[in-house]
Amino acid sequence: MHRNRTIKVVLLSVVALGVVQLVFSRAQTPKRMWTPNKIPAHATFVGSQACAECHGDKVKSQAHTLMGQALEPVATSGILTKHPKLSFRTGPYSYEIVRKGDQSFYTVTDGKETITLPILYAFGLGFAGQTYVLQGSGVFLESRLSFYNDILGLDTTIGQARDVPTSLDDAVGRVMSKDETLQCFGCHTTGTVKGGKLDYQNLVPGIGCEACHGPGGEHIELGKKGEPNAHKIFNPGKLSGDDLSQEFCASCHRSVEDVTALPRLGGMNNVRFQPYRIFNSKCYSDDRRISCIACHDVHQPMKDEAAAYDAKCAACHTAKAAEPAATRLCKVESKNCTSCHMPKIELPGAHFKFTDHRIRIVKPGEPFPL
Template sequence: MRGSVKRSLTLCFLLGSACAYFGSPLFVSGRGQSGAKNPLSKWRPARDYSGVGYAGAAACAQCHAKESRTQAATPMAHAAEAGAACEVLKSRAPLTFTNGAYTYRITREGERAVYTVGDGVSTISEPVLFCFGQGVAGQTYIFQHRGAYYESRVSYFQESKGLDITILHPRGVPASLEDALGRPMSREATQGCFNCHTTAAVGDSRQQFERASPGVSCEACHGPGERHVAAMRAKDLSDPKIFDPTGLGAIELSQEFCGACHQSFDTVMSLGGQGGAANIRFQPYRIYNSRGHLVDDPRMSCVACHDPHEELRHDAAYYDSKCLACHLSTAGELKTRARSAPACPVATKQCATCHMPKVELPEMHYRFTDHWIRIVKPGDAVPR
């Protein structure tokens, strides 16, 4: 891990002042926006923006039919669901799990979903308020118990289509029924979950979980849209009054914008480098470490390979053109100013299958795509 941290810092240095900028208030101001005029010019995901109301994704759909149709079907849009509406539980409940003397049951009762833990003598039951995660890898349950928000000790995992211990929870047999239930979350932790998995959880400098709409929808990325909707309805095009990330540079877009939830290089470093396998999940950090791949190049930004309004493409061939925007296809091909990166001596297609390998994260029971683009030699350890 030490080596990679050193290397990252070297890269950081090579990129000049970019790293020092992260986190500085200067960096937060949007580019390409008329700063003074647009009240949302400093908007970033998961930040509070007081004083402007949310309109809801249904309002956006009236005028932006294309983005709305496809975005609503993405896992991001379903990153959280109300317990009653949760698709995994509708199709899979009852779910059961046993750990020592403790039994877990997640059931649907009428329109409610209920999380129950028993120790053979007594039981605790609480209604599931929110299902967190679409279930691509897994899904965790949030409920209230004695006035606090809890994260369930067991989660659903897609691989086994059943329950197992939640990532980062102790795998041993719980000490008590209360302990078996899950983890009471601090205010900060609760806020974190809601900021990254729901829309409009913060407003007017306070949390408003009850009013949060589950999932990452339009206004989680574009900021509250009430004024935009009003202006557009009034056909006032003088100022769109909404945040348009198109104006962001590649580093900002990847590291700060998508990185607000997918974890930027800076966040990972501030958590002590997050050594260990878990940082496979943090794509902005992994890309940052890829030798030769300068993150200030728009061809390396998240939106170069992913349209945030559409479902993730799983066919490796789709990404070939993204690599070949910089790399030559064959060694014989003529270099141009734009395409000057070396050709592969091994293959001409399916680049990602070899250079962005899938890496299993055992606790998540899922194979994540390593965004640390590199030559993978058999037996090499995954860089951290």
């Protein structure tokens, strides 16, 4: 499987897509896969609260994860409420984000002309920061500036030009194409993009239960009657390790295939794409002990102390003879494995250090391995 995927990636980058894909998918065992951000038009969702009756603990804890809050309505945005006036200046342009009641307004002026737009949604609650989607005339715009936790203030959005804007329009932000708008909302909301259309009126912010498990209506009906119901809901935990990491979580976190298609592999920015990074680690295989869910319970806030992950490494890096593939033990240290082998890497302009999922021996002074 591991090897198959390598072949697929290499071939995909040089040969015409269709033919190779066909050959490859025939070699794969058929699987039932719910793809979180490719939701069919007919899917109907009941909402996370409907799961609470029987899975109460998960509903409570998942709401506090970053994924659960991957998009915030402006009215309840913690950052925008806590910082009622944010400002920034670049060249001749002055910016302000100002709170008025439960709305926030994004203003740019060059001293002569002024553009003020309402903020529609706040994307990301994350460690790194928050980007704003603005309502232009008939289009959505991605704000040129984002809020960063590290500086408790505004700076240029990752991926946008860092030099002085060339015009007032340019200073506001970037017009999002229709496709990009669908993708943004597809990865940061639940069931809002269905059959390739954005159902803006019924937007459900953040990644809820059904984003990952698919529609839950039938499952609940059977459950209430006390009938077997597990087969009526998708459980990603039943996927193979590699499918889970490279297909399922990667549908939003970006797979080897996604990154291979980027110019220069996305440059240093690919440190954010964990499925890609871990794929290139010697530890990686189809083994479920190295899949995303071996280390992350997505129903709980992420653990941030290195010691919490030691047992995950020890699952393979053990002196037990039953584990011949990875009996190599560390001669340097017996705890806090990730602190050295999964280094935190500062992405220029992101005001944040991402955790490099390419588990490896880090050589002092080595360049970032793309």
